[in-house]
Amino acid sequence: MSSIQNSLSLPRPQSPARLLLGRLLRNATTVSAITVLMVFALIAIAAPVLAPYDPYQVFPDQALLPPGYAHWMGTDLLGRDILSRVIYGARISLLIGFVSVSISGVVGVVLGLLAGYYGGLIDNLVMRLIDTLMAFPGILLALTIVALLGPGLGNVMIAVGVGGIASYARLVRGSVLSIREEVYVEAARSTGARDLRIIFRHILPNALPPVLVLASMSYGWALLSAAGLSFLGLGAIPPAAEWGAMLSDGRELMWDAPWTAVFPGIAILCIVLAANLLGDALRDILDPRLSV
Amino acid sequence: MMNKIIRSFALGVIAVLVLTACDDTGEAPPIAENSGKLILSSTKPGSRLDPHLDIQWEVLYVLSAVYDTLIYQDDDNNFVPGLAASWQVSNGGTVYSFQLREDVTYHDGEPFNAEAVRFNFERIKSLSSRSLKAASLVSTVDTVVVTAPYTIEITLKHPDSFFLFNLSLPYIAMVSPAAVKQWGDAYHLHQAGTGPFMFDEYSPGDRYRLVRNPDYRWAPAFYQHQGPAYLEEIEWRFLPEPSSRAPALEAGDVNVAFDLVPTNLKRILKSPRHRVSYVHITGQPAYWFLNTQLAPTNELVVRKAMLYAADMAAGARAITRGISPPAHGPLSRVTPEYAPELDDLYPHNPDLARQLLVEAGWIDSDGDGIRDRNGVPLRVELSMVSWGQSIPFSILLQSQLREVGIDVGLETMDHAVQIEAGQQGRKNISFTGSSGYSAADSLKPFFHSDNTESGFAFAKFNDPELDRLLDQGEITLDDAERITLYQTAQQRIMDQALILPIYDFVLLIGVDSRVEGLEWRSVGLVPTFYEMRFDVGDR
Amino acid sequence: MGRFILQRILAAVLVILGVITITFVLMYMLPGDPAASMLARSGASGEQIAQLRAEMGLDRPLYSQYFYYIADMLSGDLGTSLASDRPVAVMLLEVLPKTLILVFVALLIAVPVGTLMGVTAAVQQNTWVDRLLVGISALGVSIPSFFLALIMILLFSVTLRWLPASGQGGLEHLILPTLVLAFGAFGTVVRTARTSMIDVLKQDYIRTARAKGKSEQAILYGHALPNALVPVVTMIGLQFGWLVSGSFIVETVFSRQGLGSMMINAILDKDLPLVQGAVLCTAILYVTLNLLVDLTYGLIDPRIRYD
Numbered sequence A: 001m002s003s004i005q006n007s008l009s010l011p012r013p014q015s016p017a018r019l020l021l022g023r024l025l026r027n028a029t030t031v032s033a034i035t036v037l038m039v040f041a042l043i044a045i046a047a048p049v050l051a052p053y054d055p056y057q058v059f060p061d062q063a064l065l066p067p068g069y070a071h072w073m074g075t076d077l078l079g080r081d082i083l084s085r086v087i088y089g090a091r092i093s094l095l096i097g098f099v100s101v102s103i104s105g106v107v108g109v110v111l112g113l114l115a116g117y118y119g120g121l122i123d124n125l126v127m128r129l130i131d132t133l134m135a136f137p138g139i140l141l142a143l144t145i146v147a148l149l150g151p152g153l154g155n156v157m158i159a160v161g162v163g164g165i166a167s168y169a170r171l172v173r174g175s176v177l178s179i180r181e182e183v184y185v186e187a188a189r190s191t192g193a194r195d196l197r198i199i200f201r202h203i204l205p206n207a208l209p210p211v212l213v214l215a216s217m218s219y220g221w222a223l224l225s226a227a228g229l230s231f232l233g234l235g236a237i238p239p240a241a242e243w244g245a246m247l248s249d250g251r252e253l254m255w256d257a258p259w260t261a262v263f264p265g266i267a268i269l270c271i272v273l274a275a276n277l278l279g280d281a282l283r284d285i286l287d288p289r290l291s292v
Numbered sequence B: 001m002m003n004k005i006i007r008s009f010a011l012g013v014i015a016v017l018v019l020t021a022c023d024d025t026g027e028a029p030p031i032a033e034n035s036g037k038l039i040l041s042s043t044k045p046g047s048r049l050d051p052h053l054d055i056q057w058e059v060l061y062v063l064s065a066v067y068d069t070l071i072y073q074d075d076d077n078n079f080v081p082g083l084a085a086s087w088q089v090s091n092g093g094t095v096y097s098f099q100l101r102e103d104v105t106y107h108d109g110e111p112f113n114a115e116a117v118r119f120n121f122e123r124i125k126s127l128s129s130r131s132l133k134a135a136s137l138v139s140t141v142d143t144v145v146v147t148a149p150y151t152i153e154i155t156l157k158h159p160d161s162f163f164l165f166n167l168s169l170p171y172i173a174m175v176s177p178a179a180v181k182q183w184g185d186a187y188h189l190h191q192a193g194t195g196p197f198m199f200d201e202y203s204p205g206d207r208y209r210l211v212r213n214p215d216y217r218w219a220p221a222f223y224q225h226q227g228p229a230y231l232e233e234i235e236w237r238f239l240p241e242p243s244s245r246a247p248a249l250e251a252g253d254v255n256v257a258f259d260l261v262p263t264n265l266k267r268i269l270k271s272p273r274h275r276v277s278y279v280h281i282t283g284q285p286a287y288w289f290l291n292t293q294l295a296p297t298n299e300l301v302v303r304k305a306m307l308y309a310a311d312m313a314a315g316a317r318a319i320t321r322g323i324s325p326p327a328h329g330p331l332s333r334v335t336p337e338y339a340p341e342l343d344d345l346y347p348h349n350p351d352l353a354r355q356l357l358v359e360a361g362w363i364d365s366d367g368d369g370i371r372d373r374n375g376v377p378l379r380v381e382l383s384m385v386s387w388g389q390s391i392p393f394s395i396l397l398q399s400q401l402r403e404v405g406i407d408v409g410l411e412t413m414d415h416a417v418q419i420e421a422g423q424q425g426r427k428n429i430s431f432t433g434s435s436g437y438s439a440a441d442s443l444k445p446f447f448h449s450d451n452t453e454s455g456f457a458f459a460k461f462n463d464p465e466l467d468r469l470l471d472q473g474e475i476t477l478d479d480a481e482r483i484t485l486y487q488t489a490q491q492r493i494m495d496q497a498l499i500l501p502i503y504d505f506v507l508l509i510g511v512d513s514r515v516e517g518l519e520w521r522s523v524g525l526v527p528t529f530y531e532m533r534f535d536v537g538d539r
Numbered sequence C: 001m002g003r004f005i006l007q008r009i010l011a012a013v014l015v016i017l018g019v020i021t022i023t024f025v026l027m028y029m030l031p032g033d034p035a036a037s038m039l040a041r042s043g044a045s046g047e048q049i050a051q052l053r054a055e056m057g058l059d060r061p062l063y064s065q066y067f068y069y070i071a072d073m074l075s076g077d078l079g080t081s082l083a084s085d086r087p088v089a090v091m092l093l094e095v096l097p098k099t100l101i102l103v104f105v106a107l108l109i110a111v112p113v114g115t116l117m118g119v120t121a122a123v124q125q126n127t128w129v130d131r132l133l134v135g136i137s138a139l140g141v142s143i144p145s146f147f148l149a150l151i152m153i154l155l156f157s158v159t160l161r162w163l164p165a166s167g168q169g170g171l172e173h174l175i176l177p178t179l180v181l182a183f184g185a186f187g188t189v190v191r192t193a194r195t196s197m198i199d200v201l202k203q204d205y206i207r208t209a210r211a212k213g214k215s216e217q218a219i220l221y222g223h224a225l226p227n228a229l230v231p232v233v234t235m236i237g238l239q240f241g242w243l244v245s246g247s248f249i250v251e252t253v254f255s256r257q258g259l260g261s262m263m264i265n266a267i268l269d270k271d272l273p274l275v276q277g278a279v280l281c282t283a284i285l286y287v288t289l290n291l292l293v294d295l296t297y298g299l300i301d302p303r304i305r306y307d
Helices: A002-006 A017-026 A027-047 A082-118 A118-134 A136-149 A153-179 A183-192 A195-231 A243-250 A260-287 B001-025 B055-063 B112-128 B163-167 B176-190 B242-250 B266-271 B302-310 B312-319 B340-342 B350-359 B390-403 B415-424 B439-447 B463-477 B477-495 C002-029 C033-040 C046-056 C062-074 C090-121 C129-142 C146-159 C171-201 C204-211 C214-254 C259-268 C274-299
Strands: B038-042 B072-073 B080-081 B084-088 B095-100 B141-148 B149-154 B195-201 B206-214 B233-238 B273-279 B286-290 B381-383 B407-412 B429-432 B499-503 B507-514
Touching: A002 B340, A017 A027, A017 A260, A027 A082, A027 A260, A027 C033, A082 A118, A082 A153, A082 A195, A082 A243, A082 A260, A118 A153, A118 C002, A136 A153, A153 A195, A153 C204, A183 A195, A195 A243, A195 A260, A195 C129, A243 A260, A243 C146, A260 C129, B001 C146, B055 C002, B072 B195, B080 B084, B084 B206, B084 C204, B095 B112, B112 B141, B112 B149, B112 B176, B112 C046, B242 B266, B242 B507, B242 C146, B266 B273, B286 B390, B302 B350, B302 B390, B302 B499, B312 B390, B312 B499, B340 B477, B381 B415, B390 B407, B390 B429, B390 B499, B415 B429, B429 C204, B439 B477, B463 B477, C002 C062, C002 C274, C090 C129, C090 C171, C090 C214, C090 C259, C129 C171, C146 C214, C171 C214, C204 C214, C214 C259, C214 C274, C259 C274
Parallel strands: B038 B233, B381 B407, B381 B429
Antiparallel strands: B072 B080, B084 B095, B095 B149, B141 B149, B195 B206, B206 B233, B273 B507, B286 B429, B286 B499
């Protein structure tokens, strides 16, 4: 019995993580993307040390100063230092992305697994639920959730998280549908293994790679959605130093004081771009069809 | 192969862009001699603009071209004849008799007469609570009687010192009875008035078009000319996005842009082809209500301390870029009934604020920077809204109050929620502003005890003395007496620290420098379309 | 085949019903009183607010309001907007074409350009062309749309004075908004096209065709391209939904009328009938489009039919 099981598992000469890392690092663009993300993470962690001013301290007499010696990125409408706010904003943005994607991912994957594996009524139910979720215009969904729960970062993360569930569910369901027919699953079933064990031991690990790709791509989407919500005034509670909110404030200041919007905008762009490029690279590597 | 395609595509795009660029001479679009068409931009498009139903500022500045009112105000705030050629007030100020002009016709050809006036008052009354502004302006009217074809007698329930003022606002426009009868609820799409311009077309949310009324001969006497207006056509566009207005003006999309943001002005101010008008609005400035029924703002000393700790002059300089003056009371500085002695009532004095708090027992016993008393921290809850620069000012206030040891919790609410919170008294500090134009409609709805339970008096202060002052002011016809009453009322409001004033509203209007004859009448919001024209002479 | 279609249509109807019900319940639960909001700037008294509430029918119990709504809807009456007193159906019909034009033109730009770029990148995989195109497409999905919009206005309207900064009307008013919208969309198109093309180029039948001596051109246009386009076509459906959401921000920044900006304002005004109508509209749009895509896909790929 055990020898059959052993022969069913694929030979693994090297840990998959190391393999992955090796292939990732071969590409210059990917290396830059990873570097950028790590730099932002470092900035977020070391914010209190790096920021030259308190991001919340207002100096009304120094409002809208252009970038200069005292303030490298200038000041905003209330005289707050933009560089410091951008630095502290990294914390919030990284957190939003991480939590939202986690929520979408966990819930979406579970739903997708259930729907794909059990099929039939459960599948129908779950997919109709997903369809209903997707039929809501993304903004409306997020708006109503935030309107019900109140503004604030926590609720934004929930709103964005819920908005992302559908993609994960669909993706995983699709994967499960094809993995389900694979030989080793058949074999596991015929040996009498329980459903849950099959799902978690055999199906989930094989369904995960596309999920990882989606995760890094949707990280960017999560950040942009949160920025969009802040744009509508439903995101971070003022005076929080969140990039989306800063962009929103900067809307009316763009002409006379473009630096108030340009710097947070570039910051968002950098992280989102880096996350997307990383996602691209992951997909190129993990998708066997694309191997050169 | 693909490379070739890409290259030719790119060349094509560049070619198109270059050709489009060559078209532009870098100057503003030319305007024909004796023009012409004036294009203006307003803010958020209303789906409907009916003078008797709606309240937005657009009623004042868009519809004022389409309708005449019975009375106008001249530059010295005197009441002068409009559609009413003369009038008498009798019976202690409760009976108004108007003799109307006899040479006026509506845009649809119907004659204007006393019957039409009666119809208009009937219409406003029948709209009751659907009328968001007009009905409240003439709420003191008891009966309207036609005594002769061109004479009308209006009896009020009690004297109303603002009756004539209210009649001069475009909300009390004289609409055509025939048109209303014909179109009913769709009247706003087929408006007919007596004004210098005729309503041509409204594509909802997109643009309003007005064309010159060739038969117009009854302009108020204070204008420079009589007969039809100079402009041939007026077109209103809508730019709900504040940051898009200055670019639209600069790009020549519009000739006049309303409500520019103070932070978009640099290019317009530098541009020789444009100028900026600053219009100070009368009535209610921006301020915060301080809830007298919720701790800790139920303590007068805490409220006063807040007023001393706040420095809204610094705020106005930073946030409105020095354009709006700081407010000092519940009425804006340009309102005739404004009380100048309020200017120095609460100078910025953080030390005094701290002293007052200490005397009341609020001390920082645990060193966290926030005062407390008997274990209760000194914390207030403030509700912010998305308009009127509420958020930056609230953040500033939070910072300034923190410096004297008061903790401020901020919450953004949308309009309806904030109102509900104010009515239920859930917040200590609530933002408000710009809802009233005269002293009457800026004070009574917001401070009278009739409105503290379920109305808009969010300070929730029940004071018989204040009530008396406000009630008296409304019915006192003598100007000097009325002003004194209202000034005393404002003094009382500020003595009790019922509000924390922020800034007076100043509307910024960007104008193409070729536009002549533009001035601002009533309230500051009614443009003089009748006199406007383009100057195409030397530039 | 017939059963398949029927199933799908039934599912679509159920989804729409579900969306309506959920919206109804959510809006009802939202805090805030529409009557007070409308009278807010008029200084009305407490009584007048209560009177307006009654006149608006906001006093009736939830289930009553719900059933009346469904009944009316089935006969084509979507109610009257609370804020502007006009029939919701009329307002939606006015505004829908404007959004659709924006979305369609954006698709019209994004899909051909994106496909072209994606296919080129695939053919030139791993060369500098590939990297450049992939980079641009990554930029497309990474840049916040309102940021891009503001920059385009600053450049093309204010500085160069080539195009108007706002409003609707002529062709020139359409250019900037659709470019901004398209830029966001075409990133995904490029990736899909590229991936799909790479995938196809690896297939056996391509190798066979090459072995047979067919020219590269013939292979490309005859075999590879048609097959590579299939996923792109299905993706258009998804993109449409994304674009409709994205159009709101573009509509806002460029001060254009549209379904998105109308919906947001309706939510902020607590204009329940209008929100309901707008959500219904978007849901129908989305569901119909998905249905069409599913059906087309079902036609193309027989395996999909017997789910």
